[in-house]
Amino acid sequence: MLRIKEVLKEKKMSQIExxxxxxxxxxxxxxxxxxxPTVDTLLKIADALDEDVRNLLSPSKEEDSEPIYRKDENGNEIIIGYLKK
Incomplete structure (x- = not known):
């Protein structure tokens, strides 16, 4: 589950902004x-909010969740969070 609305509240920022x-x-x-959203979209949102992308995702490792991967500088896939299926 995404936490974008929560992060916006924490930063006192509107969806319009x-x-x-x-x-x-x-x-x-x-x-x-x-x-x-795609991982690229989440990364753009995280950048716009000056947040780590992991802060946009609810911490969850439930079996009904799907991991989100990102490649590091060496091309290795790392899990950056989870989305509910």
């Missing part, structure tokens, strides 16, 4: 928040 930083519409951002 984040959408402007990402150069997308608020409708597009809402679809991302309520949908299943």
């Amino acid at each position: 984040l959408a402007e930083k990402l150069d997308i519409t608020t409708v597009g951002l809402n679809k991302i928040i309520n949908g299943n």
